[in-house]
Amino acid sequence: MKKLLFYLPLSLLLLSLLCIGTLGCTAPKEPDPPQPSDSETETATKPEEPAFFDLFSDGAYRCAIVIPKDASSVEFRMANQLLAFLISNTKVRTSLVAEDQLDGTFEHLILIGETDFEESKALYQGLSARSAAVEIKNGKLCIGFQSIESGTRVVENLIDALQTTEKNEISLSLPYQDAYTALPNADELPAYLNATTIDCGDNSKMAHAVSDKESFLSYCQSVEALGFKKTNVREQAGNLFYTFEGENDYVYAYFTAYNNEVRVLTGPTDSLAPIDLSCNAAETHTPYIASIPQPDNGLGYIFRLPDGRYIIYDGGYDGGDLVYTTLRRLVPEGEITVAAWILTHPHIDHYGAFSDYMKRHSNDKSIKIEAVMLNLVYTDYYDIKTSERTEDCTSDVEAIRKALKGSLSSETRVYKLHTGQVLKFGSVEAEVLYTPEDLIPQPLANVNNSSLVMRLKFGADSVMLLADTAYESGPILNKLWGSYLKTNILQVAHHGQWASVEEIYHSIQAETLLIPAVTWRLKEYLMIKEGVSTMKAYLKYAVDLYVSGDEMQIIELPYVIQNNKNAALQAVNPDLVN
Secondary structure, X not given: OOOOOOOOOHHHHXXXXXXXXXXXOOOOOOXXXXXXXXXXXXXXXXXXXXXXXXXXXXXOOEEEEEEOOOOOHHHHHHHHHHHHHHHHHOOOOEEEEEHHHOOOOEEEEEEEOOOOOHHHHHHHHOOOOOEEEEEEEOOEEEEEXXXXXXXXXXXXXHHHHOEEOOOOOEEEEOOOEXXXXXXXXXXXXXXXXXXXXXXXXXXXXXXXXXXXXXHXXXXXXHHHHHOOEEEEEEEEOOEEEEEEEOOOEEEEEEEEOOOOEEEEEEEEHHHOOOOEOOOOOOOOOOOEEEEXXXXXXXXXXXXXXXXXOEEEEEOOOOOOOHHHHHHHHHOOOOOEEEEEEEOXXXXXXXXXXXXXXXXXXXXXXXXXXXXXXXXXXXXXHHEEEOOOOEEEOHHHHHHHHHHHHHOOOOOOEEEEOOOOOEEEEOOEEEEEEEOHHHOOOOOOOOHHHHOOEEEEEEOOEEEEEOOOOOOOHHHHHHHHHHHHHOOOEEEOHHHHOOOOOHHHHHHHOOOEEEEOOOHHHHHHHOOOHHHHHHHHHHHOOOOEEEEOOOOOOEEEOOOOOOOOHHHHHHHHOHHHOO
């Protein structure tokens, strides 16, 4: 910016020119040890430094906050922030001055930015990219920074460190030094070789490439070298998953072994689900699975966690109080905490109850929803127009986003889930096994293929939740994980219909089946040849079967085998009874 005169004239000194005290040494006793700062690095103690850096209200000296003669707007803003604090909290006569207007009347100086003073130059020589530092040298308080984020942090730390006493005395215990390095943002990431970049919606992007494991690992090293913090690494079934966090953005990168593909996902840090979502409550509750009664084939289950919280999975149709009334049947009185509401894909028989709940009950403070978890990609992805199928779910996607933006409590977090994540709710683990990002850049042929797939682990019991996994997503899921999919309790895909891949069931080999369908609708499915073939595939390993409908079912965990499959099949199709 152009040269500016920042020395405030006497006519404007009602606020900015105040009494200043001496700036120097007062050490009547041994100083308190310096308090640790919020910094990442600290420089060595200077033995010649005085015990305190003091500003007294009854002294004869004047203090100047000095900025470069060609100060930037950021330097000017930081200087004003510090000036405002001193004016509001002291009677110190303080002025904001451009260095080329500085005169000898100022005995004590606070230097902000890259001034021509030797103290500033020495400080800047030690600053790396995105870093900032504060130190007191030769009686001058020097502040230097290489990024807005780091500079803002050290100025805020400095203000916090200044102590106001009853005598209106501002002091720093010496040696006071602080340094902070801001983490990088997603736009600073190096490009992945031969990658296609895709805007995935919700302020997130994905780079997709066919690559090898060594190139992937090398890229992850470059992300970390750039300054992103590596917060989690996971390897499972030959696949690699790396999580990095920056100041404002995260990087989630994963390599899938079956097809040698790499996906590098970025988004706002606050939309990345924490690994640990535990609470302080004791795990004294019996966990269970409760089905949400449906008028037709809606999908909705409620899981009680050992700590007493709940996880809601989809919910089912709209047009009623399905979720609310079920919660209140489970907990008639008192407060209810929903640790997570998981939404799988934009079909009304899955998300409708969520949208309806937000319209009718979002103001009920007795039910606290801690988080909503989902993975929606860009809206147009859900508009299918092919020679074989036409399906437009863009309005459904927007309905979900509207409910998320307009009805949620400010305390409810919204997290975008990614394949390979494992989240902990106390002793219960929630594992993400598939999202629509695993299909991109291939287009959707059916919105069911965008279904989020998860597995909840309750000790010895695992519950696989396939939602509406179909012909495209099923093979990907199976090839991605293989035998690792084996699980003892399974929510059968697509309400028990034929639009799913039989190979999945041979990998899962579930003994207990949850079919989100009313009995009469399941009978209709079995009138089609493909329906019988699919049902035989998932019945092959089963000994227990629960067909949900208009009555709530509660299945306690740890699960005890009931051998009820044949009794349940009698009502559906006696020909399938063993």
